Amino acid sequence: MSIELITLLYFGCLFIGLFLGLPVALGLGGTAVAFAFFFEPRALLAIPSAFYYTPWNHVLVTVPLFLFMGSLIRFSGIAEAAYDAVYKLIGHIHGGLAMGTVMVCTIFAAITGITPPATITMGQIAYPSMMKYKYKRNIAIGSIGAGGALGALIPPSVPFIFYGLLAKVSIGGLFLGGVLPGLMLATFYIIYIGVRCKIQPHMGPAIPEDEKFTVGEKIQAVVAIWPFVLLVIIVLGAIWGGIATPAEAAAFGATGSCLINAVYGKLTWKVFKDSLETTLKLSGMGLWILIGANVYLNVFNSLGCQELVTSMVLGMPGGENGILLMMMFIILLLGMVMDDWAIIMLCTPLYIPIINELGIDKLWFGVLFIVNIQIAYLTPPFGFVLFWIKSILPPDVSMGDVYKSVWPFICLQVLGLALVYIFPQIALWLPSLMN
Numbered sequence: 001m002s003i004e005l006i007t008l009l010y011f012g013c014l015f016i017g018l019f020l021g022l023p024v025a026l027g028l029g030g031t032a033v034a035f036a037f038f039f040e041p042r043a044l045l046a047i048p049s050a051f052y053y054t055p056w057n058h059v060l061v062t063v064p065l066f067l068f069m070g071s072l073i074r075f076s077g078i079a080e081a082a083y084d085a086v087y088k089l090i091g092h093i094h095g096g097l098a099m100g101t102v103m104v105c106t107i108f109a110a111i112t113g114i115t116p117p118a119t120i121t122m123g124q125i126a127y128p129s130m131m132k133y134k135y136k137r138n139i140a141i142g143s144i145g146a147g148g149a150l151g152a153l154i155p156p157s158v159p160f161i162f163y164g165l166l167a168k169v170s171i172g173g174l175f176l177g178g179v180l181p182g183l184m185l186a187t188f189y190i191i192y193i194g195v196r197c198k199i200q201p202h203m204g205p206a207i208p209e210d211e212k213f214t215v216g217e218k219i220q221a222v223v224a225i226w227p228f229v230l231l232v233i234i235v236l237g238a239i240w241g242g243i244a245t246p247a248e249a250a251a252f253g254a255t256g257s258c259l260i261n262a263v264y265g266k267l268t269w270k271v272f273k274d275s276l277e278t279t280l281k282l283s284g285m286g287l288w289i290l291i292g293a294n295v296y297l298n299v300f301n302s303l304g305c306q307e308l309v310t311s312m313v314l315g316m317p318g319g320e321n322g323i324l325l326m327m328m329f330i331i332l333l334l335g336m337v338m339d340d341w342a343i344i345m346l347c348t349p350l351y352i353p354i355i356n357e358l359g360i361d362k363l364w365f366g367v368l369f370i371v372n373i374q375i376a377y378l379t380p381p382f383g384f385v386l387f388w389i390k391s392i393l394p395p396d397v398s399m400g401d402v403y404k405s406v407w408p409f410i411c412l413q414v415l416g417l418a419l420v421y422i423f424p425q426i427a428l429w430l431p432s433l434m435n
Contacts (some may be wrong), residue, residue, distance in 0.1 A: 028292030065250035070112030071275035085221040095197030095204035098143040105147025109154040119148025138405040146409035154182035176430040183284015213290040293345035344372035367427035
């Protein structure tokens with residue numbers, strides 16, 4: 001059988017398995033074992049080593065620590081406190097609650113490092129509040145979805161950790177590279193909400209006059225969340241300033257979140273237990289996907305498929321721009337059916353040899369990669385964020401309502417991706433200051 005047909009079948013069997021509902025790790029590993037057995041039995045020897053060396057990579061220590069930090073903060077009530085602060089500060093302007101939702105999601109992204117917590121938590125807190133004040137559904141749902149997706153981009157981003165591990169890029173540099181694109185997208189969302197609600201006040205009415213708050217009440221609301229914001233600044237500052245490695249900073253962040261919760265009387269046994277369970281489940285899932293991806297790619301290389309794919313891609317018309325656009329399009333398609341961790345673990349080892357051949361900056365490409373995953377997360381019909389939102393909204397909200405709400409924000413994400421592509425310094429300027 002020709003190598004071209006083997007490569008086509010190799011990818012085809014994986015995607016058929018995933019569409020049938022197989023767990024990602026099983027789909028990756030199972031496909032690899034089957035093809036190795038039939039076409040390259042010697043490649044089976046690489047499978048036990050993948051189980052051994054994958055968990056021992058020291059970079060992976062950061063993942064459960066950042067997840068534990070984020071879980072503690074999620075269960076601590078910080079989201080409610082932060083939303084109360086923005087409600088009091090800007091609820092009196094049209095669209096203020098939706099803009100505040102994006103702001104809180106941005107803060108939450110800087111604490112959790114992943115997308116689901118901000119999306120689910122803000123859906124439970126912000127959506128009922130916006131409905132109470134007669135916001136239109138598309139603005140309310142769209143702001144939650146777009147804001148929640150920032151968790152993949154704003155550091156300490158777990159997707160960046162996995163990409164840095166596989167691409168051999170500085171995780172601290174990737175964290176810095178995600179800051180400006182993340183803040184840029186958050187700003188785009190806020191401006192869009194503000195302008196639209198200014199033109200169409202019924203989309204996001206201001207809170208009633210009798211619910212205005214004094215300056216003292218506003219200051220008190222902001223002060224309530226300063227320890228958590230300070231924790232994020234210290235953790236990320238330690239990484240960027242070269243004071244601590246990402247693993248050390250993650251350990252400090254996990255410890256700090258415990259202390260803050262204890263000081264505020266929030267560190268109950270239930271919060272601690274739920275945080276540990278969440279961390280264990282997510283870390284275990286990520287590790288199994290990483291092991292499956294390593295097995296899949298070891299067999300892929302043993303079959304000679306990587307050389308074929310690299311040569312075919314490099315021979316595409318359009319040169320470097322055409323190749324990059326094709327890669328981004330594939331990521332977008334995969335994002336509709338796979339979670340971000342699986343996409344990174346599958347595509348990064350396939351793409352990096354091509355990126356190296358083209359001489360493209362791997363840090364810049366990593367930022368493009370994660371921004372693109374954000375777009376895929378919101379893109380109908382299978383964007384993951386859409387289903388997370390639907391799962392926590394009232395039954396009277398249809399999937400069609402969710403789909404319609406996200407399109408303006410998807411357009412803003414595409415604009416952000418284009419700007420990072422055209423002006424690489426948006427992603428590279430802050431990392432360059434580390435050198």
